[in-house]
Amino acid sequence: MGYRITVLAGDGIGPEVVNETLKVLDKVGKKFGREFEYDHCLIGGAAIDATGECLPKETVEKALASDAVLLGAVGGPKWDSQPAANRPEKALLGIRKALNLYANLRPAVVFDELKDASPLKSEILQGGLDILIVRELTGGIYFGEHELKPETDPEIGEVAYDVEEYSQMEIRRIARVAFDLAMKRGKKVTSVDKANVLESSRLWRRTVAEVAKDYPEVELDNLYVDNAAMQLVRAPKQFDVIVTSNIFGDILSDEASQITGSIGMLPSASLTEGSFGMYEPVHGSAPDIAGTGKANPIATILSAAMMLRYSLGLSEEADAIENAVNEFLKAGYRTPDLQASPDHKVVGTEEAGNLIADMI
Numbered sequence: 001m002g003y004r005i006t007v008l009a010g011d012g013i014g015p016e017v018v019n020e021t022l023k024v025l026d027k028v029g030k031k032f033g034r035e036f037e038y039d040h041c042l043i044g045g046a047a048i049d050a051t052g053e054c055l056p057k058e059t060v061e062k063a064l065a066s067d068a069v070l071l072g073a074v075g076g077p078k079w080d081s082q083p084a085a086n087r088p089e090k091a092l093l094g095i096r097k098a099l100n101l102y103a104n105l106r107p108a109v110v111f112d113e114l115k116d117a118s119p120l121k122s123e124i125l126q127g128g129l130d131i132l133i134v135r136e137l138t139g140g141i142y143f144g145e146h147e148l149k150p151e152t153d154p155e156i157g158e159v160a161y162d163v164e165e166y167s168q169m170e171i172r173r174i175a176r177v178a179f180d181l182a183m184k185r186g187k188k189v190t191s192v193d194k195a196n197v198l199e200s201s202r203l204w205r206r207t208v209a210e211v212a213k214d215y216p217e218v219e220l221d222n223l224y225v226d227n228a229a230m231q232l233v234r235a236p237k238q239f240d241v242i243v244t245s246n247i248f249g250d251i252l253s254d255e256a257s258q259i260t261g262s263i264g265m266l267p268s269a270s271l272t273e274g275s276f277g278m279y280e281p282v283h284g285s286a287p288d289i290a291g292t293g294k295a296n297p298i299a300t301i302l303s304a305a306m307m308l309r310y311s312l313g314l315s316e317e318a319d320a321i322e323n324a325v326n327e328f329l330k331a332g333y334r335t336p337d338l339q340a341s342p343d344h345k346v347v348g349t350e351e352a353g354n355l356i357a358d359m360i
Ligand code: IPM
Pocket: 089, 090, 092, 093, 250
């Protein structure tokens, strides 16, 4: 029996990078005798255009019935005028919540072949960089109460609020994911909060410390988010696993991705209990380059590798994809987003996909 993968190509460069990724997966299937069945469903702007809704019910149902979800990207200027409740971004939040994907893993890795791409001085990255951000994804201010209150006093104007709220259950489960992963890596967890100001952060810090007791081998460090943002560019090598709330993780993962110099290379996984998960590149839909054939498909291809490893239990196959990507870079190929020198061969989306598939 084959593995059932829900494919959500989405908007902008999403369909282009997903297309190349499916090519690579097909090659893996052939090589290792695995069968991947793809169920293409609608999400984001593409879903709004086809059905009027950013996240059709059918998409959620099909995703829930599959082994894993592969997502391209959603959003674009075309749908900016949609009401807040039906924007493409809302579909992303909706599917995360509907599938209970509370643990978002965002690695920030400097690839050996691309070490000059980082905007940081090479001394700061001496010996490479491998950070894993574990972002809580279904709670906090993203899902707390929101309200826009009408103006009652013209001097004050309208008033809006968004509530940051966390339960110990939510903090405990994300902390466990972080500590479990740290055990398989550098055995260090840095928990990031704003406990000097926020009550929800004080609960976060206290609860993470309780979970840490079950992991005596793992070192726990606590940082305020402002300091963490600074440390990420000052001395990023102090980090192994960073665990943090939804909004802080959103911000810090963008910062960390830029340290690697190549956002087009970074995959992500969004996981729930058990093995099910959704996999997507860290980058967005890049409407400015959609249709030009310039998009780097590697972040999505590496997301598929994470999918094979975490959701389908196919680690040898995942290694084969990661090795093929390394081989592609070693052979001197670069997509336009990666700093190329005169001896590099710059290739577009489709050629990159073909080459990587050939290298499986
Ligand atoms: C991300 C994105 C999303 C988020 C947006 C598009 C809703 O920035 O996945 O990091 O804020 O979570």
